[in-house]
Amino acid sequence: MIKKTRQYKSELAVIGAGIAGCAATIFALSRGIKTTQIGNTGALAYTTGYFDLLGAHQAKYLQDPWQGLQQLRKQQPEHPYAKVSDEEIRSAFNEFITALDKMGLHYSSPGQNNHLAMLPAGACKPTFCLPATMQKATQAMSSKASVLIIDFVGLQGFSAKEIVANLKSQWPRLRAKRLSFPEMETGAQVFPEVMARAMEVATTREEFARRLKAIAGDAEYIAMPAMLGIHKADFIHAEMEKLLGxxxxxxxxxxxxxxxxxxxxxxxxxxxxxxxxxxxxxxxKRVSFDEDVIRLFLHDIYGQVEVEANNVILASGRFLSGGLKSDQYEIREALIDLPIYQPQGRENWFSESYFDANGHAVNRSGLEVNDQFQVMDQSAKIIDNRLYASGIVLAHQDWIRQRCGAGLAIATSFKAVNAIAQKLSAVT
Ligand SMILES: Cc1cc2nc3c(=O)[nH]c(=O)nc-3n(C[C@H](O)[C@H](O)[C@H](O)COP(=O)(O)OP(=O)(O)OC[C@H]3O[C@@H](n4cnc5c(N)ncnc54)[C@H](O)[C@@H]3O)c2cc1C
Structure with missing residues (x-):
């Protein structure tokens, strides 16, 4: 059977389905831009769910990310955040969080300060917006409330005892207990995703709440690994609170x-x-920059796909998601072989000290862009004025160390989409 090539035409093609790619598509749709988005899961399923704006500067945690941004822009003028104003960042976050809210996933509203948020082993880090299902942790932590943390028989990588041990000195009224999850009591390994899907069934919630109630004691809050549903998390969270009181x-x-x-x-x-x-x-798989349009080529189980676009945003992430690749000698952009800002020679990729407070130069490699987020070469020449980039594929940032992954993705996509919207409106 000969499979026909499927063809799509759009004003914008977004390459990448991480936070940057999805934010770009959200912003483009709300500006009436006809958009095609291509990408596989990438790093999105790995995230904690927190949206960091700027959690650290010069190895110090920040309470006020806006103050941190001011210093960052002065000290690192090449950082992508130096190309986006505070006002634009606030608008970008508001628009993104509101869009998620309308889709049925609620987050805390972007504000002035970072929240101190809990991590799997009981460490804490500053973040800007939290999923609504995690929000009460900040109240519980600041009032040092009595909290029962539970984990599950068969669950690996999450230990309530470990969290309590790590936080006990600052938070004495934490307790740990282990439970069997309903219908998963054999002792075999259990997975948060599977439990989360099971929580979408009312009878599972009722049985789980009954077991929780039996051990809650005088706890003021119950904490648990993130597993309160996939599609209706806020509803399930509210239901469980009601059942448990x-x-x-x-x-x-x-x-x-x-x-x-x-x-x-x-x-x-x-x-x-x-x-x-x-x-x-x-x-x-391949991109061709033709005079009239940019063409993207890929294939799926139904055959060849060709996307014709007037503009492209490359939001393909770094090594983990396949946006960048490296060999023994250099770092390369994986799809189009665009020029990459990077240290001269592999010997300069890493600092001598693993814990160097300034980080490792390799982590600041990536694509260079102008103020409109159009991709440039090393002599600051635009590669093709229809090609933009956003997210952590960009150079001059160290998102892990600076704790700015989602913020960078949201803010830079906002800026790139606005530039494209302006260009398109000037044409029509
Ligand atoms: C373990 C872990 C924990 C994290 N925790 C946090 C956190 O607490 N707070 C926070 O703010 N951020 C966190 N992040 C970061 C966050 O998930 C995003 O990685 C970050 O926001 C950057 O998003 P991005 O879209 O630029 O890149 P990515 O998320 O890496 O997405 C890149 C996308 O591009 C796609 N892609 C690559 N090549 C192609 C191609 N040729 N064609 C089509 N698509 C392609 C990939 O499949 C992927 O969908 C975490 C990440 C990880 C890995």
């Missing part, structure tokens, strides 16, 4: 983690409902 919060687990899977599934479903053409779980 106690406030509940989730703590992120190690990857792949439920909050990331929630984001992936809701975005995948809703972006197409809202009018985007979504080619899921596929990667663009």
């Amino acid at each position: 106690l406030p509940i919060f989730e703590i992120p687990t190690i990857p792949p983690a439920v909050p990331g899977i929630r984001l992936r599934e809701i975005l995948e479903q809703q972006l197409s409902v809202q009018g985007a053409t979504i080619v899921t779980q596929q990667k663009v």
Whole structure:
């Protein structure tokens, strides 16, 4: 059987389905831009679910990310955040969080200060916006409330005892207990994603609440690994609080983690409902920059796919998601072989000290862009004025150390889409 090539035409093609790619599609749709998005899961399912704006500067945690941004822009003028104003970042976050809210996934509102948020082993880090299911952790932590943390028989990588041990000196009224999850009592390994899907069934919730109630004692809050549903997390969270009569919060687990899977599934479903053409779980194999349009080539189980676009945003992430690759000698952009800003020679990739407070030069490699987020070469010449980039594929940032992954993705996509919207409106 000869399979026919499927062809899509759009004003914008977004390459990547991480936070940067999805944010770009959200912003483009709300500006009436006809958009096709291509990408597979990438790092999205690994995320804690927290949206960091700027959690650290010069190896110090920040309470006020806006103050940190001011210093960052002065000290690192090449950082992508130096190309986006505070006002634009606030608008970008508001628009993104509101869009998620409308899709049915609620987050805390972006504000002035970072929240101190819990991590799987009981460490804490500053973050800007939290999933609503995790929000009560900040109240519980600041009042040092009596909290029962539970984990599950068969669950690996999340230990309530470990969290209590790590936090006990600052938070004495923490306790740990282990439970069997309903219908998963054999002692075999259990997975947060499977429990989360089981929580979508009312009878499972009722039985789980009954078991929790039996051990809650005088706890003021119950904390648990993130597993309160995939598609209706806020509803399930509220239902469980009602059944239990106690406030509940989730703590992120190690990857792949439920909050990331929630984001992936809701975005995948809703972006197409809202009018985007979504080619899921596929990667663009080749790009051709023709005079009239940019053509993207890929294939899926139904055959060849060709996307013709007037503009492209490359939001393909770093090494983990396949946006960048490296050999023994250099770092390369994996799809188009675009020029990459990087240290001269592999011997300069890493600092002598693993814990160097300035980080490792290799982590600041990536694509260079102008103020419109059009990709440039090393002599600051635009490669093609229809090609933009956003997210952590960009150079001059160290998102892990600076704790700015989601913020960078959201803010830079906002800026790139606005530039494209302006260009398109000037043409029509
Ligand atoms: C373990 C872990 C924990 C994290 N925790 C946090 C956190 O607590 N807070 C926070 O703010 N951020 C966190 N992040 C970061 C966050 O998940 C995102 O990685 C970050 O926001 C950057 O997103 P991005 O879209 O630029 O890149 P990515 O998320 O890496 O997405 C890149 C996308 O591009 C796709 N792609 C690559 N090549 C192609 C191609 N040729 N064709 C089509 N698609 C392609 C990939 O499949 C992927 O979908 C975490 C990440 C990890 C890995």
